Amino acid sequence: MSRRIVIAYWLIPAEPARSFFQRLINDFAQQHDAPVFEPHVTVFVGTNRVGAAERSLSRVASEWPPINLKTLGINQSDEFIKTLFVQFAPNKRLRQINETIRDTAKDSSHYELKPHLSLLYKTMPAAVRREMAVSISVPCSEVSFDAIKAVRCVSPTRSRADVEVWRVVASAELSA
Numbered sequence: 001m002s003r004r005i006v007i008a009y010w011l012i013p014a015e016p017a018r019s020f021f022q023r024l025i026n027d028f029a030q031q032h033d034a035p036v037f038e039p040h041v042t043v044f045v046g047t048n049r050v051g052a053a054e055r056s057l058s059r060v061a062s063e064w065p066p067i068n069l070k071t072l073g074i075n076q077s078d079e080f081i082k083t084l085f086v087q088f089a090p091n092k093r094l095r096q097i098n099e100t101i102r103d104t105a106k107d108s109s110h111y112e113l114k115p116h117l118s119l120l121y122k123t124m125p126a127a128v129r130r131e132m133a134v135s136i137s138v139p140c141s142e143v144s145f146d147a148i149k150a151v152r153c154v155s156p157t158r159s160r161a162d163v164e165v166w167r168v169v170a171s172a173e174l175s176a
Contacts, residue, residue, distance in 0.1 A: 005048045006155040007169065009056065009101050010040035013117070014066060014146035020139065021086075024119050028084065028132075034122040035163035041069065041088065041115050041145065043098050045155060046107035053150035054170045056104040060097055061172035066146040067093050069115060074136045076129035081157050083122050084132055088115040088143070097148075117143075121163055147173050 013021060021039035029036045046052070069088040076084050090113060098113050119136070150170040154162045 003154055003156065006045050006153060007048055007050070007053045008042050008151045008153050008155075009044040009046075009053070010038075010149045010151055011043055011067065011097075011145035012147040012149060013039055013041075014144040017140065017143045021117060021119070024136070028120040028122075032120065032122050032124070034083075034120055035160040037118075037121070037163055037166070038149075039117055040149070041117050043094065043113065043115075043148075044101045044105075044107075044109070045111045046102070046105050046109040048152060049105065049107075050150075050152075050169045052105035052107065056101045057148055057150055057170045057172040059104045060100050060148055061174055063100065064093070064097055064174050066144050066174045067097065068142045068144050069094065070142050071138050071140065074119075074133045074138065075116070076126075076133045078123075078126065078129075080121055080123060080159070081118060082116065083118070083124065084120040084129060084136075085116040085118045086138055086143075088117070090115055121157070121160070145174070147171060 072087040075087050149168050152169050153166045
């Protein structure tokens with residue numbers, strides 16, 4: 001599989017969820033010698049064009065108020081960027097935000113929207129991941145997201161080094 005530089009569009013949780021998830025991410029990173037990253041739900045991944053990202057974020061921020069996503073539980077997988085994660089239910093507004101970004105960026109990327117918020121990026125045995133997943137409790141049935149960011153990254157992300165070179169190229173508050 002070829003690797004390329006892309007722009008990932010992230011929804012950022014509002015407080016107090018933002019701090020809760022950041023503490024979990026920080027704790028897991030320390031315990032498992034893994035990278036620290038900002039809590040987020042990826043809504044689109046497209047071509048590496050900063051101008052398009054800035055226009056897309058500006059449009060989303062002006063057209064959309066904060067969005068709530070319903071939590072479905074904690075899951076795990078052998079995919080590096082989905083080692084341990086909170087799964088969210090897709091909804092119409094989330095799909096509309098995805099479409100707004102794709103249309104504004106004029107990007108034909110075929111990103112498949114599967115809303116989740118990762119808590120750990122680490123290659124580890126399935127038994128350990130399963131044990132960790134059942135030990136986590138998310139204290140809310142819905143999470144509010146009030147900001148959006150465009151982040152330059154390597155796709156696919158496969159290592160700590162890949163995560164550590166992520167760079168935010170644009171950000172905006174959802175405010176419509």
